[in-house]
Amino acid sequence: DAGITQSPRYKITETGRQVTLMCHQTWSHSYMFWYRQDLGHGLRLIYYSAAADITDKGEVPDGYVVSRSKTENFPLTLESATRSQTSVYFCASSVQANTGELFFGEGSRLTVL
């Protein structure tokens, strides 16, 4: 089925380790986004991408790295995980400009011990 899939759905890691969250979409949407969701903060934009090889920072980019070599994939890497990065991470895509309807994945719940 077409859609947007995230992996892993659940991950426990330790402080200082590198973690990569994967996001794959089958629609060929131009825009892709990474959000984090925390109690009391709602959803905050980490990074976004307007097309392959074009990425830009969102509201809370520190400690994260993204790449987009192919239109369908948008991995998010935590280079050295910290406890403050414990969160639920959502990937989303959009067919239009960055103000169009967003299609979300099911989320990746990350715990950093």
Place this chain on the structure above:
Amino acid sequence: SQQGEEDPQALSIQEGENATMNCSYKTSINNLQWYRQNSGRGLVHLILIRSNEREKHSGRLRVTLDTSKKSSSLLITASRAADTASYFCATAPIYGGSQGNLIFGKGTKLSVKP
């Protein structure tokens, strides 16, 4: 940069009643969107209303937008237990922060009791 703020934070109603949630925002917008999130799941788009529209309907959903007051409301009529979820408004600012990307509020948690 919190743009949209939903009100109330939590709402509990009986099945069959109407549920109204409000969203206020701060800057001029291109459009405003509402999303639903069931527990443990991703967000699902419900409806988009553009800045030049005042009201929009989709099934049991009715959304209004008042750009002079910088506010929007989402009305769910004849609610069902399956409507239990968190509801978020998201605004697309014309100018300034977030490079024009959607900014989400913190959500209203709706509980519909059978």
